[in-house]
Amino acid sequence: MSVPEVAESFTGEVSRVTLGATKDSGGTRTSTVTVGGARNMVYGGSRQDTGEKPVIAMDVLDSEPQDWPQVLAEPYKDVLDKPGEWAKKCVDELGADLICLKFEGIHPDKANKDASHAVKVTEEVLKAVGVPLVLWGCGNDEKDNQVMPKVSEAAKGENCLIGTVTEDNYKALTAIALADGHNLITEAPLDINIAKQVNILASDMGFPLKRIVTFQATGALGYGIEYAYSIQERQRLAALGGDKMMTMPVICDVGYESWRAKEAQLADAPGWGAVQDRGPMWEAATAICLLQAGVDIIRMRHPRAVATVKNFINQIWSSQ
Amino acid sequence: MILIAERINGMFTNVKEAIAQKDKKVIQELAKKQTEAGAAYLDVNVGTAAADQEAAMQWLVETIQETCSTPLSLDSQKPNVIAAGLKVINAENGLILNSAPLNRKNDEEILDKYMEMANQAGPKANIITLTMDKNGVPQDIDTRVAIAAEIVQKAMEKGFDTQRLFIDPIVLPVKVPNAQVQPSSMLAAMDQIRYLADPPPHMTIGLSNLSQGATERCLINRVFLAMAVSHGLDSAIVDVLEEKLINALATAEMLMNKQIYSDSFLKVYKTAGKA
Numbered sequence: 001m002s003v004p005e006v007a008e009s010f011t012g013e014v015s016r017v018t019l020g021a022t023k024d025s026g027g028t029r030t031s032t033v034t035v036g037g038a039r040n041m042v043y044g045g046s047r048q049d050t051g052e053k054p055v056i057a058m059d060v061l062d063s064e065p066q067d068w069p070q071v072l073a074e075p076y077k078d079v080l081d082k083p084g085e086w087a088k089k090c091v092d093e094l095g096a097d098l099i100c101l102k103f104e105g106i107h108p109d110k111a112n113k114d115a116s117h118a119v120k121v122t123e124e125v126l127k128a129v130g131v132p133l134v135l136w137g138c139g140n141d142e143k144d145n146q147v148m149p150k151v152s153e154a155a156k157g158e159n160c161l162i163g164t165v166t167e168d169n170y171k172a173l174t175a176i177a178l179a180d181g182h183n184l185i186t187e188a189p190l191d192i193n194i195a196k197q198v199n200i201l202a203s204d205m206g207f208p209l210k211r212i213v214t215f216q217a218t219g220a221l222g223y224g225i226e227y228a229y230s231i232q233e234r235q236r237l238a239a240l241g242g243d244k245m246m247t248m249p250v251i252c253d254v255g256y257e258s259w260r261a262k263e264a265q266l267a268d269a270p271g272w273g274a275v276q277d278r279g280p281m282w283e284a285a286t287a288i289c290l291l292q293a294g295v296d297i298i299r300m301r302h303p304r305a306v307a308t309v310k311n312f313i314n315q316i317w318s319s320q
Numbered sequence: 321m322i323l324i325a326e327r328i329n330g331m332f333t334n335v336k337e338a339i340a341q342k343d344k345k346v347i348q349e350l351a352k353k354q355t356e357a358g359a360a361y362l363d364v365n366v367g368t369a370a371a372d373q374e375a376a377m378q379w380l381v382e383t384i385q386e387t388c389s390t391p392l393s394l395d396s397q398k399p400n401v402i403a404a405g406l407k408v409i410n411a412e413n414g415l416i417l418n419s420a421p422l423n424r425k426n427d428e429e430i431l432d433k434y435m436e437m438a439n440q441a442g443p444k445a446n447i448i449t450l451t452m453d454k455n456g457v458p459q460d461i462d463t464r465v466a467i468a469a470e471i472v473q474k475a476m477e478k479g480f481d482t483q484r485l486f487i488d489p490i491v492l493p494v495k496v497p498n499a500q501v502q503p504s505s506m507l508a509a510m511d512q513i514r515y516l517a518d519p520p521p522h523m524t525i526g527l528s529n530l531s532q533g534a535t536e537r538c539l540i541n542r543v544f545l546a547m548a549v550s551h552g553l554d555s556a557i558v559d560v561l562e563e564k565l566i567n568a569l570a571t572a573e574m575l576m577n578k579q580i581y582s583d584s585f586l587k588v589y590k591t592a593g594k595a
Contacts, residue, residue: 196582238580245588246580 007046010240013039014051014296015210015247017183019098020132021159029158030130033097035213035296036249041236042292042316053317054291055097056306057134057299058090059255062121063105063113069265071279075303083121084128091129094303095310098161100134101125102256106147107138115150122154134161134251134297136185141169149176156180161251161297163187164215167198174205183211185251190217190227192234199245213297214248220257221286228252229293236294252290255301258283280304288312321569321578322486322555324393324416325359326528328380330367339366339376344383351388357560358590361416362388364405365395374404381405393418393448393557399433406441414444418557419488421452422467422474428454431471435480448486448524451509457490459502464489464509472516482517486524486555489513493532494540503530503544507551514552524555541565546572566590 016036021027037051064081065073079086083101090096103118105111125133135151137144149172152162163185165173170186177184186202188195195216203209216235219228238246258264263272264279272278283305287298291313300306327350330336338346351362362384370376373396381392385408393416394405402417409415420434427433431449438445451458451467458464468487475482489509492502506525514520530544531537542565545556549572558565570589573579582588 193581193583196580197584200582200584200588234580243580245582 008040008044010040010045012240012242012247013037014236014239014249014294016052017161017211017213017249019134019159019161019183021157021181025159027158028126028130029132031132032159033132038236038240038294040240041233042294050317052296054296054298054313056095056310056313057098057100057251057297058094058096058306059100059102059299059301060087060090060125061105062101062103062118063111065104066110069259069279070267071264071276072259072302084124087125088128091131094306096131096306098132098134098297099125099129100136100299102136103138103147103151105138106143107140108143109140110138112143115147118147118151119154122151126155126158132160133158134163134185134299135182136163137173139164141166145169145172148173152176152180152182155182159183161185161213163213165198165202167194167201170198170201171205174202174207178205178207183213185213185215186248187215188217190219190224190231192216192231192238195231195235196243196245199248203245209244209248212248213251214246215251215253218252218254218257218286218290220254220261221282221289222263223257223261225286225289228290232290232293232295249296250294251297251299252295253299254283254287254290255299255305258286258305259301280308284308284312291316321549321553321573322360322522322524323358323560324361324363324418324524324555324557325354325357325560326363326526326557327354327559327561328362328384329365329395330369330376331365332367336367336369339370339380342379344386347380347383348387351384351390354560355388355390356590358566359390359560361391361393361414363393363395363418363557366401373398373401377401377405378408381408385410389413391415391444395419399430399437402434403437406437409441411442411445414446415441416446416448416486417441419448419450421450422471423453425454431474432478435475435478438484439480446484446486446522448488451487451489451513457492459505461505461508461512464505465512468509468513468521469516472521475521476517482521483519485521487513487521488524488526491525491527491530491544493534494530495532495534503547507547510548510551510553520552522555523553524557525553526557528557528559538562538564542568545569549573549578550576 014036018034020029020032040049087099105113137148160182162182164187186198216231219225264282267275280302287309366373366376391414394402395418420431449471451464489506531540
């Protein structure tokens with residue numbers, strides 16, 4: 001008697017998005033990255049169903065971070081105030097597939113830097129590395145609307161991934177990303193209904209669904225990861241079920257969220273083990289957990305966590 | 321919901337005239353409008369008036385395919401008319417043979433013939449099968465389910481993927497003496513039919529028949545469609561141009577958690593793809 005086929009099959013698939021433009025396509029990137037394409041749940045179905053390998057976007061901040069714990073800052077101590085060199089280190093030494101340039105320093109409550117600073121940093125990083133860029137605002141609507149259009153323009157033609165747009169603030173950045181030929185990140189606060197709505201709103205402005213990557217917000221291990229996990233899983237199922245407004249690949253912010261956890265930061269906690277191991281482990285565990293729910297781009301920070309997660313991805317996605 | 325659009329049917333006067341006068345524009349316009357309204361398949365029925373039904377079917381299929389790539393549902397009770405349509409159809413996008421009963425008094429092998437025709441047309445050819453046999457349309461729940469079970473069993477025996485079956489438990493007009501019990505029997509039958517295979521066979525209905533001759537036809541149709549969705553209906557032959565019907569359907573599917581809610585859920589339903 002033959003063994004019955006029990007694998008679930010689906011009609012839909014996660015859409016593929018290619019980031020970065022090489023010289024041939026009018027950009028200056030030396031490589032591109034394609035994400036998405038899964039036709040099943042992670043571990044489900046056949047080898048052909050797995051789609052593209054998930055990738056890691058390593059965070060580079062536009063301004064020297066003030067609040068990073070020592071364990072996280074240490075590996076970057078020579079480059080924290082030099083975004084170009086920082087990015088180069090991530091790509092050349094640490095194996096970053098993408099660089100996520102996070103404009104922390106433009107936030108009015110932080111360094112409150114202006115658009116010319118942001119443009120300068122963007123140009124510096126574009127010059128320093130050949131991988132595609134993710135350009136991520138500070139989260140303050142007003143300031144992002146002032147600065148991010150300029151950033152977008154500075155990277156015009158590079159086919160970056162730019163964000164984020166939300167249900168309440170999407171028009172300015174969607175329009176400029178469309179004009180400058182970038183891909184767009186739509187953000188929702190761990191709310192699948194709003195996630196769908198933001199995609200619809202961007203699409204209504206004429207932004208192609210095939211150039212959108214969604215960000216559902218991320219919860220770290222111990223800090224709401226179960227919500228993030230179930231939303232990612234639900235989005236993947238909706239994509240596989242053919243819901244065209246939910247077929248986008250997914251980005252998640254593991255680095256920032258993991259290093260907020262007290263378990264990752266607290267030095268004086270003898271019962272928890274060595275502090276230099278805890279943070280990287282926390283970050284890696286969060287990433288690997290979300291990978292199993294179905295995410296495509298992971299923002300990460302610590303070199304050891306990146307190495308662990310890359311190793312995991314290579315084992316799982318190459319051996320399937 | 322896999323919507324099969326019903327308007328290209330010789331029973332409608334404009335289509336009948338278009339067939340008689342070979343007026344392509346009417347047909348192509350209907351194909352376009354129904355596709356835009358969210359049809360997954362366009363039903364093609366030559367009606368009874370055409371002198372040469374085979375030729376009329378071929379003309380319709382060719383006319384539609386000139387301007388539209390939406391898959392077709394070839395609708396006839398006569399296998400030779402469907403076979404004529406199959407000769408000219410582009411089967412790549414999929415198609416439906418609509419429809420065959422389990423068997424007929426004068427043709428015990430009718431379903432086998434349809435399965436054979438579908439297999440020849442390729443792996444994306446589906447069949448609508450009616451829960452009806454040589455004794456006619458069943459009036460009760462159990463016989464409907466029993467016939468559906470025989471259909472599924474036949475498909476399995478012949479290696480015909482049950483995902484290619486659309487089982488139609490047959491909607492009868494509610495305004496017929498003693499027929500008012502039928503809608504609820506159908507729903508009860510559907511509750512059982514969906515467990516006949518895993519994954520379940522598709523279930524479809526020719527919705528408009530329900531309100532034949534009644535007043536408030538649209539209201540009757542859309543309320544029943546919403547009820548049927550809650551019993552596992554995943555396809556229907558309907559007037560996709562009827563906006564209130566599609567809105568009711570979108571709402572029913574959303575309430576059954578088949579579509580993720582968003583504030584624009586009505587607006588995106590047509591483009592959101594099938595559940």
